[in-house]
Amino acid sequence: MRVGLGRDVHRVVLGRRLLLGGVCVSEERGCVAHSDGDCLVHALMDALLGAAALPNVGVLFPCSDEKNRGRDSCEMLREVVEIVYGRGFRLANVDLVVQLETPPVSHFFPMIRDRLAPLLDLDGSAIGLKATTAEGLGPVGGGEAVEVLCVCLLEEKV
Numbered sequence: 001m002r003v004g005l006g007r008d009v010h011r012v013v014l015g016r017r018l019l020l021g022g023v024c025v026s027e028e029r030g031c032v033a034h035s036d037g038d039c040l041v042h043a044l045m046d047a048l049l050g051a052a053a054l055p056n057v058g059v060l061f062p063c064s065d066e067k068n069r070g071r072d073s074c075e076m077l078r079e080v081v082e083i084v085y086g087r088g089f090r091l092a093n094v095d096l097v098v099q100l101e102t103p104p105v106s107h108f109f110p111m112i113r114d115r116l117a118p119l120l121d122l123d124g125s126a127i128g129l130k131a132t133t134a135e136g137l138g139p140v141g142g143g144e145a146v147e148v149l150c151v152c153l154l155e156e157k158v
């Protein structure tokens with residue numbers, strides 16, 4: 001078994017959509033990013049890649065590559081899953097913590113789970129999702145950033 005850890009932080013500004021796990025949770029305030037800024041998917045990809053001891057998302061999908069501009073992170077996730085599964089692993093579970101001050105997002109979790117499950121070839125019951133605020137502290141608490149943490153467990157296919 002192999003454990004992986006991923007973390008991603010993005011600056012939040014007015015006038016962009018906020019995507020989390022392929023689901024739009026705000027039309028008003030969203031992440032600044034080279035790709036579509038889906039912070040949750042970025043943390044998830046880094047956890048998967050980390051568990052397989054592969055280079056991280058920034059190395060795999062560099063900002064310097066124009067084809068990654070505005071790119072759908074779910075499409076990148078599928079690519080990562082194929083790489084990791086191709087190395088002889090399968091995913092046992094993932095657990096995610098979304099940290100943001102506003103808007104409340106937990107009512108989007110069933111939709112996020114439904115979006116991620118087929119991309120991960122994983123049952124929705126193995127996708128943990130939690131949301132927390134930073135109690136007004138730091139950039140997340142001030143509403144200037146969104147941060148997502150993810151751990152995952154890979155098992156070697158027998």
Ligand code: MG
Pocket residue numbers: 008009010033037038039042
């Ligand atoms: Mg990112």
